[in-house]
Amino acid sequence: MIKRDGAMPSLWQQTVEPLPFNNEAPAGNYDVVIVGAGITGISLALRLQTAGLQCLVLEAHNCCFGTTGGTTAHLNTMLDTPYTTIIKHVGEDGAKLVAQSVKEAIHHIEKNIETYQADCGFERTAAYLFAQNVQQEKELQDIVTACEKVSVPVHYSNNIPLNIPFTKAIEIPAQAKFSPVQYVYGLAKAFIAAGGRIIEQTAVTGYTHRTDEVVQQEIIEVQTDAGYSYVTNKLVFATHIPPGVNVLHMRCAPYRSYAMAVKLNGPYPDELCYDMYDPYHYYRTQLIDGEPYFIIGGEDHKTGHEDNTAACFNKLEAHAKKYFNVESITHKWSSQYYEPADGLPYIGELPGARPNVYVATGYGGNGMVYSQVATILLTDLITTGASAYASLYNPNRIAPVAGFANFIKENADVIKNLVSGLVTRTQLESLSGLAHNEGRVVVFEGHKIAMYKDGNGNLHVLNPTCTHLKCSVSWNAAELSWDCPCHGARYSIDGVVLNGPANMDLKKIELKND
Known part of the structure; x- marks a missing residue:
């Protein structure tokens, strides 16, 4: 059974075995690096690879760890945002294009299943x-x-x-309808067979643009937590929501x-x-x-x-x-x-980034079909520079948020971190009154502390300040996770990132000996 971002196993996790491949990729240049091995990342990687581009997929956990492993996998042309609303926002012609794109998306899945013999019901x-x-x-x-x-x-x-x-x-x-994880794993195997590479358990920590002196062309260097860097011409964030800080998090x-x-x-x-x-x-x-x-x-x-x-x-x-x-x-x-502000996803060039960095996010409750819209649209943009759907789903269609840069700075400056070693285990035990397998944010001497007591009575103590934009996380008792109410970052009981947009773990608080 594969892992996913929750304590409660989904129906789909038991349908596949982990991918049988060498979890390494040689250093060198790639035409496209895709961050995220869910349905969007794997579908896009396969389509680009078969179009003749050398692709690398980087995944912080394992294939289908995120929402793809937890969807209920409805494939609809009748969308969560009704066409009544879509017509108001983009007019009848735009709404017709939306309907056309999701119809094409379902056909794309059907064709992939036939081409790659993906047994997914x-x-x-x-x-x-x-x-x-x-x-x-x-x-x-x-x-x-x-x-x-x-x-x-x-x-x-x-x-x-x-x-x-x-x-x-x-x-x-x-x-x-279909079994989504079986579908994605079928495509992942086809991608590897076509010469593509997937690296799991490797988080992207950043990227920089620089000029390749040999060819006098701008390239992108992608850094990872494994210490390796990969050079690419195009970078795609297929991580459900882009990591770091971006105006899309406000939308x-x-x-x-x-x-x-x-x-x-x-x-x-x-x-x-x-x-x-x-x-x-x-x-x-x-x-x-x-x-x-x-x-x-x-x-x-x-x-x-x-x-x-x-x-x-x-x-x-x-x-x-x-x-x-x-x-x-x-x-x-x-x-x-993630619900987008106007009911339509954001697929295209990442707002605020330099050219050749792309994103697909804001799918709402229709992630299965919009993942294929993103696959079709981004393939067209990367290979030809144009797409019939580019304007409709353009992430830069949103207006800038007034004071966004100042908001980030001020929000980061006002947070006070609790210094480790100021509090003892006995003090926290008496303060919290936690039952086994219970979590809670408590206040100690003016500082908030995130505490979880596991089934053996051990305390897991964290700074509850989300590492994304400094909101305070809340305890999710059902999935045993710390969830940010602002932009949706989620963390494990030990503070490890489960969902972006955060790209750093919560800070652990070391307790002083009694």
Whole structure:
């Protein structure tokens, strides 16, 4: 089973074995270096490699460690941001282009599966969106009208494949589902077979531009925590959210979503289904090794803004048992995504960076399809310098944030760090009153301290100041992690970075002997 960025294993982690390859890459020049080995990074690397470019993928943990390992893997042309909203932001022509791009994205996945024989349970199926009150019916009618404007086929249906009361519903044909980690690992093996290289357990710590004196061309040198540097012509951050500090962090709001896989007594619905509450619930079935699993998701909230994350699972379980004959719950997990300010992702040149540095972020809840939009768009930009989708998803379409540079400086200057050795273990034990496997941010002599007591009673003590932009982290009891409520950085119980945009661990606090 592979690892991912949470304490609770997802359904997908058990579907693959770690990649069988030598985790090394020779120093030298690469046409493209891609940071991040999720669905975006691996899909893009394979497409570029087969186009004749030599590619290197650098991954801080392991392939599919992040959100790709925790998605529920719906493949939709009916997006989380409805076309009613998209039309308001980019007009009908722009919305048609969005619809065209996600349709092309699903086809791209289908074609890859056929080309590379990726055994990942891909299946075309219809999707259903259903209303349960008068207000939702009106919203549904508006969605139907908008879908007709952008040529996304929909029609009203008198039935849905779930035993949930509804007042009105629509069917959207030609959607799809698959097992995402199996898909990505299939592509990763094809990428390696084509001469590409992947290095896992290697974090990128920075990059610099310089001029190659031999060819008199600007190149990018990428530094890693392993002490190695790699030279490239193009650099792509496929890390879900770019590391470091960037204006995009002010335009992407981090959210957690919850999911569970269950075994049912009775039939398993084949189709994708969605209710219309905010946050909404989503449902589907996936066959894995011939065994059906019914997957239910929902209870979304902003990262670090929910005090009792375990309660989100309790609510989701209660919802599942209310409407379905649940035999057992096999998996529970949560995952992170980033909502863009205007409902569309940011794919293209990284704002504020020099040329030839690219980013793909802000996918919202549609990461599987937008990852393929990014693959298509960035391949076109890198190989030809143009794309039909470039303007639509351009990260530089956002207005600069007033006072952004001053905000960063001031936010960094006001933080006071707790010096290690000022406090004893006994003092903290009496102060916190932590139970085993409990974490909490406490205040000691005017300083905040992040504390976790493990199952053996050992204390793990950290400075709770997020290393990204100095917010204070919050404890996530469900995933046993420290989550930043500002920009979504997440850390393990020992302060190791699990999710960007932070690229440095939380500072450990060494306790004084009693």
